[in-house]
Amino acid sequence: MKSREVSLDKTVILCPGQGAQVVGMGRDVAETYDSARQVYARADEILGMDLGRLCFEGPAEQLNRTSTSQPAIFVTSVAIWSALESEGVAAAWAPGVVAGLSLGEYTALHIAGMLDFESCLRLVAERGRLMQEASDAVPSGMVSVMGLDEPTMNELCREAAGGEVLAPANFNCPGQIVVSGSQAACERLRQAVESQGGRSVALSVAGAFHSALMGSAADGLTGSLARAQFTPGRIPVVSNVSADYHGDADGVRALLREQVIKPVRWQASMERLISDGFNRFFELGPGRVLSGLMRKIDRSVEMKNISTATGIEKESTAASVGVTHDPSH
Numbered sequence: 001m002k003s004r005e006v007s008l009d010k011t012v013i014l015c016p017g018q019g020a021q022v023v024g025m026g027r028d029v030a031e032t033y034d035s036a037r038q039v040y041a042r043a044d045e046i047l048g049m050d051l052g053r054l055c056f057e058g059p060a061e062q063l064n065r066t067s068t069s070q071p072a073i074f075v076t077s078v079a080i081w082s083a084l085e086s087e088g089v090a091a092a093w094a095p096g097v098v099a100g101l102s103l104g105e106y107t108a109l110h111i112a113g114m115l116d117f118e119s120c121l122r123l124v125a126e127r128g129r130l131m132q133e134a135s136d137a138v139p140s141g142m143v144s145v146m147g148l149d150e151p152t153m154n155e156l157c158r159e160a161a162g163g164e165v166l167a168p169a170n171f172n173c174p175g176q177i178v179v180s181g182s183q184a185a186c187e188r189l190r191q192a193v194e195s196q197g198g199r200s201v202a203l204s205v206a207g208a209f210h211s212a213l214m215g216s217a218a219d220g221l222t223g224s225l226a227r228a229q230f231t232p233g234r235i236p237v238v239s240n241v242s243a244d245y246h247g248d249a250d251g252v253r254a255l256l257r258e259q260v261i262k263p264v265r266w267q268a269s270m271e272r273l274i275s276d277g278f279n280r281f282f283e284l285g286p287g288r289v290l291s292g293l294m295r296k297i298d299r300s301v302e303m304k305n306i307s308t309a310t311g312i313e314k315e316s317t318a319a320s321v322g323v324t325h326d327p328s329h
Contacts (some may be wrong), residue, residue, distance in 0.1 A: 011093045012273055015077050015100030016327070019205070020287035021069045023058035025307070026076040032309035033083035039117075043075040045117050046137050047125060058177025066206045070128030071121060077285035078105045078117065084284075088315060092319035093282065097273060099246075101249070101290060102170075102210070102264050112295060114233035114252065115316060128225050130217035131260070131310040137216070139183040140170060142205050146176050148198040153177050156196065159189040170264045171211035173296035173301050180208035191218070203264035210263055218260040225253040230302040244269035268296050282306055 030037040030052065040052035054063050055072050062107060084090045100108035103124065106128055110120040114166045150171065157166045157179060166181030166189060179189060186202065193200045197322035207213065237246045239255045243265040246252050270293075283290040283305040306312060 010278045011095045011282065012278045013081075013098045013108070013113070014281055014282060014290045015097045015098070015104035015282045016289055017068065017075060017100065017102035017104040018069050018073060018209075019203075020285055020289055021055075021301045022286050023056075023060050023063060025055050025072075025286035026052075026079050027082055028309040029055040029076075029080055029307075029312065032065055033059055033312070035082040036079035036291060039075060039079040039082050042117065043071070043121055046121055047071065054323050057199060063109040066132040067125075067128045070131075071125045071184070073103060073285060074107050074110075074121060074124045078110060079103070080306060080312065081111055081285045083309075084306070084315065087312060087316040089312070089315045092304075093280075097236050097238060097278060098242075099269055101266055101274070102240060102259065104285075105237070105240050105259065107285075109230075109233070110235045110254070111276075112233040112235040112237045114117060114230050114237065114246075115228065119228050123224055123228055125220075127260070128219070130220040131209065131214060132206060134214050134217040135205075135209075138207070139184045139211055140165070140181060140211075140213050141183055142177060142178055142180045142203040142210035143186050144178050144201045144203055145189075145193050146199045146201075146233055148177070148193065148196060150177065152198075153179065153194065156192045156318065157181075160192050161185050162188060162205040164170075164206065164234060165212050167211055168263050171268065172264075172266050173293045174267065175296070178203070180211035180213070182208070182213070210259070210261065212261055214260045218257050221260060222257055225256055228253070238273065239314075240243055240264040240266065240269065240270045243272050244307070266293065267297055270294060274298055274301060 030040055043051050098108040098112045106120055109115045114167050153168055160166055164182040164185040166185035168177050170178035171178035190200045230252050240248050241258045241262050243257045280302045286307050288305045290304050291305045
């Protein structure tokens with residue numbers, strides 16, 4: 001799908017990925033909006049578990065497991081979107097593109113109309129389960145590196161790998177690259193980063209996401225992706241892997257499989273949208289990770305996080321009087 005086919009409307013919906021979860025997320029939205037409450041109820045029915053209770057009440061250790069956090073974040077973001085639809089905000093925004101970070105790409109595909117809710121939730125739950133299993137199989141992790149560029153990081157990864165898996169996994173924003181690999185290789189990398197004048201932080205994650213160590217998860221997901229019924233959709237969606245607009249169903253399936261083992265190019269994705277003229281971005285879901293990244297990518301665009309009933313109410317009021325963005329921008 002080429003940029004010339006993108007809607008002329010300049011609003012983008014962004015969907016967060018794993019790591020945004022927090023106990024209590026979505027609770028006030030479900031208590032306030034029946035449409036959101038129905039999303040959680042439907043998810044509980046599909047998965048055969050009380051996912052809503054885990055989102056609202058925890059415990060945190062269970063919510064933070066990859067197998068739980070992925071469907072939990074997906075459902076919470078969809079619940080917020082459903083509330084916005086019921087209030088007429090979604091129609092007022094008339095988004096021209098949807099994008100999501102890692103797991104959030106599935107939320108984006110659902111919002112865009114390319115996958116129905118049940119199919120998408122089952123894919124997300126399967127993805128989370130497979131990635132948890134792959135993480136449990138090999139001691140591995142992720143390291144966030146600040147202050148070093150991509151060529152330097154590629155070289156440091158080659159040197160620190162020592163025959164093990166170690167590679168960039170997320171190009172999130174200027175000055176920040178996340179690396180995935182075996183636990184020992186990650187430790188060697190941290191020492192190398194320090195010697196080059198950079199800074200590093202070991203991330204609290206289950207394993208080496210977006211790396212070759214997720215190969216079993218990518219292979220396991222292939223069959224489920226092949227069976228999923230993708231449709232053309234109403235709104236273009238940006239791929240994490242290519243930083244370009246998704247094309248046909250087979251292309252979407254291939255890129256979603258590759259996403260499990262290849263780097264997320266979030267900075268390039270956002271820069272592509274900004275260069276295409278998009279200037280209003282709304283992050284749907286818990287946390288403000290994507291809002292924080294956008295401040296480092298381009299502070300000139302409008303960026304809002306919508307994650308609470310109060311936030312939805314404010315957007316509803318603005319939509320009712322015909323104001324769908326900050327007039328200062």
